[in-house]
Amino acid sequence: MLKNLLYTALLLTFFGCSNSKNECESEQVNPNGESELALLMRDLxxxxxxxxxxxxxxxxxxxxxxxxxxxxxxxxxxxxxxANPTESNLRDDGIYNGYADLYINSVDKFLNDKSQKNYNSMVTNCIQCHQQFCLGAIGKINKLYYKK
Ligand code: HEC
Structure with a gap:
């Protein structure tokens, strides 16, 4: 049990570090201008x-x-x-698309029933993908949660 916990903590640390490079917010100076995906994310x-x-x-x-x-x-x-991303290999391994499908499903659910619960699940799916690909925007996304 304790061993499992330690293992999980190690994994989290490892992924946490390897992903912290993936800052992705607008401060990033992109000589080619903002990607289509970045602009879409701002719209969303x-x-x-x-x-x-x-x-x-x-x-x-x-x-x-x-x-x-x-x-x-x-x-x-x-x-x-x-939409075209800043990093052209973003969709190569299928992980991004998996998270994209989860997000799209949760939006479909929300559009069928615009409850607070379904709304917050959408926001959770934004964040889940961001934990893998784009840590920089999480603080901003967190503020989208509806809290009573
Ligand atoms: C399937 C993964 C995924 C989901 C779901 C997702 N994002 Fe993103 N987001 C990204 C990636 C990857 C980038 C970096 C885009 C780029 O630079 O091309 C990004 C960038 C951003 C940015 C920074 C844009 C900028 O100014 O450069 C914001 C803000 C953002 N997302 C908000 C959201 C919100 C809000 C949601 C939910 C409504 C969401 N994201 C859902 C992957 C995701």
Whole structure:
């Protein structure tokens, strides 16, 4: 038991370190400009924040905001599988796509039932992928959680 725990801790440390290189937030100076995927991620962040504000915090500016917002979100979220990333080998080993599918499934679930629970599961799936590929943005994503 104790051995298992130690082993897990070691693994976590190992992965934690090997991934901490993967800073990915906008401070990064990218001579070729921002990737399509990075821009898409910013849009998704904004869409998700607005959905939270509208659905759960009653920050309704216009009455039709809701349907426009959801439409924009719908046209964005599946593109995480196709948008061009900064690192061209991002999708090579299939791990990214696995996390992308998990995220897409949780969005589908949320779109069918816009509950707070389904909303927060989506955010959890953003974070799970980021733990593997992009630690830098996690603090920002954490703020998307809806907390009562
Ligand atoms: C399947 C994996 C995956 C999922 C799911 C995911 N991300 Fe990302 N995210 C990435 C990767 C990889 C990058 C780096 C993109 C690049 O540089 O091309 C990134 C970059 C970002 C960035 C930084 C963009 C910039 O300014 O450079 C933000 C913010 C972000 N994601 C937010 C989110 C949010 C919010 C969600 C959920 C709505 C989400 N991500 C879901 C993998 C993921």
């Amino acid at each position: 962040h904004q869409n998700t924040l607005e959905i939270k504000n509208y659905l759960f915090l009653n920050d309704s500016i216009e009455n039709n905001l809701n349907s426009n917002l959801i439409d924009e979100f719908k046209s964005n979220y599946q593109s995480i599988k196709t």
